[in-house]
Amino acid sequence: MKKIQCLKCNKIINVKEIKKGTNIECxxxxxxxxxxxxxxxSRWRVVNCTSF
Structure with a gap:
């Protein structure tokens, strides 16, 4: 398992696989x-956030 930190709330998200184009929902x-x-x-960008 890989660990990703949310760019908005800084929570740690566990992910099975990280590859280009992967969408992660917090x-x-x-x-x-x-x-x-x-x-x-890995480089990430927030693509959909209602209160960022």
Whole structure:
């Protein structure tokens, strides 16, 4: 399992796999999309958030 930190509320989200194009939904309601990933780092952007 990989761990991702929510860009809005800073909660830790457990994910099975991180790859380009993956969408992760947090409990706070925002959706984050993986822009790029390699073995050391991944870049994320919030794509849908009602109160950001």
């Amino acid at each position: 409990e706070c309601g925002c959706v984050q999309k993986c822009l790029d990933s390699d073995e050391f780092i």
